[in-house]
Structures are given as structure tokens and as C-alpha cells.
Amino acid sequence: MTQQPRLLEQVITKSVQLPYLLFLPRGYGTDPEQRWPLILFLHGAGQRGDDLEMLKQHGIPRIVERDHNFPFIAVSPQCREHWDWSMEMDALDALLQEIIAAYAVDERRIYLTGLSMGGRGAWHLATLFSQRFAALAPVCGRRPDILRNTPNMAAIKHLPVWVFHGARDEIVPLAESEFLVETLRAAGGNAHLTIYPDAAHDSWTATYDNPALYTWFLQHTLSGSAMDTTDHG
Numbered sequence: 343m344t345q346q347p348r349l350l351e352q353v354i355t356k357s358v359q360l361p362y363l364l365f366l367p368r369g370y371g372t373d374p375e376q377r378w379p380l381i382l383f384l385h386g387a388g389q390r391g392d393d394l395e396m397l398k399q400h401g402i403p404r405i406v407e408r409d410h411n412f413p414f415i416a417v418s419p420q421c422r423e424h425w426d427w428s429m430e431m432d433a434l435d436a437l438l439q440e441i442i443a444a445y446a447v448d449e450r451r452i453y454l455t456g457l458s459m460g461g462r463g464a465w466h467l468a469t470l471f472s473q474r475f476a477a478l479a480p481v482c483g484r485r486p487d488i489l490r491n492t493p494n495m496a497a498i499k500h501l502p503v504w505v506f507h508g509a510r511d512e513i514v515p516l517a518e519s520e521f522l523v524e525t526l527r528a529a530g531g532n533a534h535l536t537i538y539p540d541a542a543h544d545s546w547t548a549t550y551d552n553p554a555l556y557t558w559f560l561q562h563t564l565s566g567s568a569m570d571t572t573d574h575g
Contacts, residue, residue: 358433362419377448384456427463455479457546477562499531508541
């Protein structure tokens with residue numbers, strides 16, 4: 343008997359679980375009509391596991407611990423041990439949908455950032471859901487597999503991107519961010535690169551401590567009415 347061509351067509355469901363830290367700005371809820379900008383932050387490899395307190399060591403969770411006037415809703419999920427963010431894309435999508443449904447989120451002002459493994463994850467998530475985010479800020483992130491093919495850059499060429507990296511980084515070479523920025527620019531994208539000449543892998547402390555990052559985020563909405571054309575690098 344010869345082989346017969348067949349097609350499987352079936353709807354399946356997937357159970358996802360993702361612990362996270364949630365920060366609500368001071369004043370949240372006082373005006374039922376007010377909608378708030380949101381930052382989704384993806385941590386690095388060292389904060390994987392099942393202890394959310396570890397997330398407060400770096401990045402956005404560290405910032406909001408000491409600044410309760412931080413003017414964004416901040417969502418900081420935790421990747422499980424031995425996984426990376428590429429394995430959590432469905433969970434991240436579900437998390438954002440849940441937060442948007444449950445809280446007063448301004449869907450025109452949802453921003454994505456992450457450091458190291460989280461920078462790589464931010465590139466990946468933005469490519470999959472490019473119409474959801476108003477701006478992207480990866481920090482010392484290696485290129486994800488989804489962006490190893492140049493045509494995939496077209497998915498995010500409309501997205502304002504500000505990339506940060508240390509010149510002396512021996513864990514994720516600066517060349518990774520340079521490649522991503524140059525390739526995105528060649529595809530017609532709006533990408534800028536800030537290089538810290540004396541920084542090694544920790545390029546995130548200076549980045550998240552800089553108020554200019556948050557000002558830059560707020561300049562962008564999904565309407566595209568405030569696209570930034572200034573080179574921050």
C-alpha cells in the first residue's frame with residue numbers, strides 16, 4: 343500500500359504557569375478613568391527559579407523597591423530553573439493578557455525590556471507580538487534564534503528600539519547587540535545603541551538608573567505619534 347497524504351487539524355489547549363511581581367504606581371485606583379503605562383521586565387539567567395525575591399536584585403524590580411513614585415505599572419515574571427525565556431513565550435503572552443484585563447493598563451503604552459537572558463527574551467517576544475509593544479529596550483541581550491534570519495527583522499522595523507551594552511562584556515559580546523541594531527536599521531528600523539565603554543556584563547545598573555530611559559519610553563505610543571528620531575547612542 344502506498345503512503346497516503348493526510349492532514350491533522352485539531353484545537354489543543356496548553357496550561358501555563360508563571361510567577362511574577364506586580365507593582366502598581368502610587369495613586370493607582372484613585373481615578374477610575376485613568377489608564378497607566380506598563381513595563382514588562384524580563385530578568386537574567388541568575389534570577390531563574392522559584393524565589394521572587396531574587397528579582398529585586400536588578401532591573402525594574404530593584405528600581406520600584408526604592409522608588410514608590412515610579413510612574414508605570416511594572417510586571418516582572420520569573421523564568422523557571424534551567425529554562426530560558428524562549429520556552430515561556432506562551433506564558434508571557436497569557437500573562438500580559440491577564441494583566442490588561444485585570445488592571446487599568448493603557449494598551450497604547452506597553453513597553454518591553456530585559457537584561458542578558460531577558461534581553462534576548464525581549465527581542466524574541468517583541469518579534470512574536472510586535473503590535474503589542476510601543477517601545478523595546480533590550481540590555482546586553484544575545485540575538486534570539488528567531489532573529490538569526492534577517493527577514494524576521496521586518497516584524498519589528500516599526501518599533502522604536504534602544505539597545506544597551508558594555509564594551510567589555512565577555513559573557514554576551516558587544517557584537518551581538520551591534521549585529522541586531524545594524525540589521526534592524528538595514529531593514530528600515532528605528533534602532534539606537536548605547537555602548538558603555540568601561541562596562542563589562544553589568545550594563546543594566548547604569549541603564550535602569552537612568553531617568554532618560556523612562557522619559558524615552560513615555561515618548562512612544564502605539565499610534566506612532568511620537569516616534570523618536572534622535573540617536574541616543
